[in-house]
Amino acid sequence: MRILVWLPLLVLGLPFASFLLLAVVPPLRRTGRGAGVISILAIAGAFLGALGVWTQGFRTESRWEWIPADGGPMATVGILVDPLSAAMLALITLVSLLVQVYSLDYLHDEPARGLGRYYAYHSLFAFSMLGLVLSPTFLQMFIFWELVGLCSYLLIGYWYDRPAAARAAVKAFWVTKLGDVGFVVGIVMLWGTTGTFDFTTLFAMARENQIPAEGLTLTLFLIYLGAVGKSAQFPLHVWLPDAMEGPTPVSALIHAATMVTAGVFLVTRAQPLFLLAPDVMGIIAAVGAFTALLAASMACVETDIKRVLAYSTVSQLGYMMTAAGLAAAAAGFFHLLTHGVFKALLFLGAGAVIHAVGTNDMFRMGGLGRAMPQTAIVFIVGTLALAGVPPLAGFFSKEAILAGVWQHGATTLFVILALTAFLTAFYMFRAVFLVFFGRAHAAGHPHDAPWLMRGPLWILAILTVAIGLRYAIGGHGDDAHPAPGWLAPFSVVLALSGIALAWAMYQRGAIEPAALSRALRPIDFMARRRYGLDALYGGLYQAFILGFSGLIGWIDRYFVDGILNVLSAWTLRGGDGLRRIQTGRAQDYLYGVAFGVLLVVVWFHWWAQ
């Protein structure tokens, strides 16, 4: 049974070995495609291992001392394998593998040097993400949490000489770091009251009500802030759309399927703790639902195809968070998995399109369905899944969430999510109609991508269908939240009406988009300006942080140090004055000696005794 420990470790270790190899052996890295092959082989091995772990369904826990202390280790690292992490393992390795294969062609114009760097980052990311989901302690999770953030930063900034990419990378890091500040404070507070970072211990304590309730709400809220940053929840969602400056495969992997779901994973993982703080759960659900709607509304007015998908990701993450916040974490996690598959599909499909036409602007595409039929088909499959059309994967997971929300009696949230579902179907099919149908705008001769890119697309598309079919045939299997009978038709109607509206507006032309904009002017106005949040943060950053730092810097240089300089200037002036008594004439000094003698004498006469 030792294989139980070694297999997950192998899964974790292969990408790390690949990263190490590419990082410390520059000649290997500079081969470019060779580096890619190494990385792909490693992740493929990891994928097989993860499949093994997942399908065998075994659980295991191991810990090693990381930070020693007097009475037992202060922090440990290790691995925790249970169905939750096993499923994540499978998802991460699968999407990583496909994306890395896809990238081999997508980035074939890149110089070898850059490509090697790209694959090194990818290996590091795979390692970090796997480490994150295997974490048995909050601290380890935080460690890998930051590392995936680092990879995200590096990969967004892959084209670092583009100012927009540089800006987006830094922005992503800062905004998520802001959430992580809450996370780290939260886990330190939790450690302060319980003395451990360990999930198993903490959950056991939670079961036996040994965790002091005082301050727990605040603690968990702070931990949740980490998830807000990473999973792009309102109000820290602003970094995700900008993150689309990175290469598209990166967006597919990190900013759709894996890293951004870490927040959902966190809340799911720590569900037993969050259940102790209903207030925080309420906040999670409400913020999730609000984020879902907000992001969906922004997706409706976006013209950049990748940004549409990014907003859609934010919106779907909101869905998952709502579920997690309403104690329907299983449904949220289910959606996480299915969404990971079809969103990766959508991004890669979008990547193929962008690759073919060389622009991100949907209004400059059009009619590509004929030029690249395979891409169109898989993209539409993904879109249908996202819109929640049965029998595709998305339908079931979304229905599970809606069922959970309904069961919980949160009617307002249910309405918001239903509206979001409608908008989702609308904006996704808006994209489909604009890109694949209608009149062709693109110059040149766009055509389907080469097989290295097409292959992953097809695999993901097939998976999307297969998962859906499995649930269509096998049933939902979640008895905790039996869906009311009307829910399935209701969601289908929502989806279809969204599709219909999109068709009417962008295909048929029955409804003038501009007219609708005018009708919904305030919302349209705000959504196009991202509700002013980016401007607000930019202003706060400029005025508050930079302004304050400028002030402090000025004070330090010209006041704190200025006082010192005044003192030294006074000393210099004083010395200059005292210089005059140094006449250079021996006899004048002798007067000094004589006065000294007199002083001693006077002292003896009057003060001594």
Place this chain on the structure above:
Amino acid sequence: MIVETVGFAVVAVVLLASSLAVVLTKNLFHAVLYLAAALVSTAGIFLLLASPFLFAVQLLLYAGGVVTIVVFAIMLTERLVGERIAQTSRDIVNGAIVAAAVLVAVIGFLVQAPAMTPPATAVAEQTVAIGKALVGPFAVPLELLGLLLVAALLGAVYFARAED
């Protein structure tokens, strides 16, 4: 007793007068001669204090040696300048005040000190006693003094050597 008092009075007056002359006279050469007189009268004081050996040393070394050297020095500088060295004083009032203040301060100690009477007899065989002390308990200082004198000699020779 009377002889001693009278002797002291005479010697003291000569000493003070010649000392004042040393610091007040304009002619440097005369000043040196007055210094010689002061040194000789000091030797007389030593005699009054029953120290014939020091009397001799003072006369030979000091009055003889030092004065000779100073005279040489004056003549050297005179030769170089080619004119008589007349010396002047400055800040006489300040100097007098400070010197007087120091005098008052020292006298202030004196008036507080108890009077002492000398032992009836002075040290017998004074010269022999000093000689024994110099090679006995004071041997090391004596050697160091010798070293110092050699160093001074070399230094003086070095400084005074002809320019090349």
Place this chain on the structure above:
Amino acid sequence: MGLHAYLTLSALVFAIGLFGVLTRRNAIGILLGIELMLNAVNINLVAFSRFTGDLGGLVFSLFTISITVAEVALGLAIVIVIFRVRKTVEADRLDLLRG
């Protein structure tokens, strides 16, 4: 004659010597003042030696006399060197150390 008489006398000589050192312009004149001061010291030493019956004072004054001789020799040598270099022995004009 009491000790006080000798000490007073030496104090007077010392003060006169100090006056000379403070007021003389010529470097040799200053040296003469110093001689007077040292002489006063010798008077003190010998007087104390006489009145306490301790031989140490005599030996000490012997040393002082010897050192004084060395000092005078060296001091005058320096004066001569200064004179060569600066063409003057006016103390007022020897102020290279002025701040």
Place this chain on the structure above:
Amino acid sequence: MTYTLPILSLITWMPFIGALLVMFTARHRPLAVRLISLATTGVSTVLSVVAYVAYDSEAAGFQFYEKFALVPPLGINYELGVDGMSLLMVLLTSIIITAGVFASWTVQVRSQEFYALLLALVTGVYGVFCSLDLFVLFLFYELAVLPMYLLIGIWGSTGEVRPRGIFAWAFRETGVGTKEYAAMKLTLYLLFGSAFILVGIFALWVEAGQSSFSFLAFEATSFEPGVQRWVFFVFYVGFGILAGIWPLHTWSPDGHASAPTAVSMLHAGVLMKLGAYGVVRVGMGLLPEGAVDLAWLVGTIACINVVYGALSAMAQTDLKYVIAYSSVSHMGLVMLGAATLTEAGLNGSVFQMFAHGVMTGLFFALVGLVYEKTHSRDIPKMGGFGRVMPGIATAFTIGGLSSLGLPATSGFVAEILTFMGAWRSDHRWWLIPAVVGTFLTAIYVLRVVKQIFWGPPSPHFHHLEDARGPEWVAVVALTIIIVFFGMVPGIAIGLVDTATVPLLARLPLP
């Protein structure tokens, strides 16, 4: 416990021997100067690694003990010994000086004197970390401080500071911005501090019966609470100046910015730690009640340091000033960790000394390289260097990540331990400035990285190239150490823990 090899003396005096050799045998032979320096510091480095490995952490306490009497009537002895804490510092010193020797490979002007002074200085640093006799410790301390004046005054570089504000006249009169000004300011500040230290040491000596300056003897003495309080304060100010406590920190940015590369590395990397080490070892170790009474002050000032330093760093446009101010900020974290008086915090503090030492050493080495290639330190003029100097860019990024406390770098371990300590201390609110400081660090570090290495290539510079030859050694070694100790912090913390736990046990905590 008898070691035939006086390993600590060898470590300490080897660089000094090197300095003598350099002075007397290597005139006009620049390569020999470097090889001698490298060999002697190499011996010290190897021996410190040996000591690090050979240290018996089961037995703990001071090991590799050496002693012989210097001035018996006053109780002054040449007494050396290290525990886990000082051993880590010795290791840090070895790392930084070896890297520094490589980093100054290209010094052209009077390289003989430069290396001799540098090596003499390092002997002082080693001596402070190894000494168990406070009088000798003080002597070493002065030896470590004084060569700085010459090193900065002769080999430094002059920056530009515009006189502004109501005190502009004073700026003009003191010559702010010149290397002479920086050297003088640094020296005067540190001597001002060492005056305090001397007073403190003599106060202890008098209070303990005027018989010994030995640390161990003082440790066995329990001083009056009143004495403890003021003497601790004196040590805090004295050593604290070297550790850059606010508002006595302003010598550090000017000094570090003006100093030549190796000196900045050594000064920010090791000498500032000397101050923090002094506060912990001498202040807290000998005056436990004073430490407990004044922890609130130490911690609060440290919090100001953290946030203030980070904000000041953000406001700078001169690359060296950014790094220098980041040192002020990080030294705040060091002091904060110590002030928490908890196991986690104190371990974090000592580990932070190590982590920051290596990191800032790396930073200054890289800034030196960039300066050497561009002859500019003006951040707004730079841009797009990542393409032409990818190696430097990578190392700088890793250093920056360690600075902002990214996991898998040693900076993270130090920071999380400090956070944990802060929350367990009597002043929980310290956690907030500490965390805010790290966030601000993320802002200014990434801003600098983005400005210098990312974006389109700057039009101001041509024909730039990456580091070459010996320059790589320092950069690569320091980078690897940062990451290695970040991933396996146990090998350092396990050792430090054996020193900090007894220290904490002596504190009269409620």
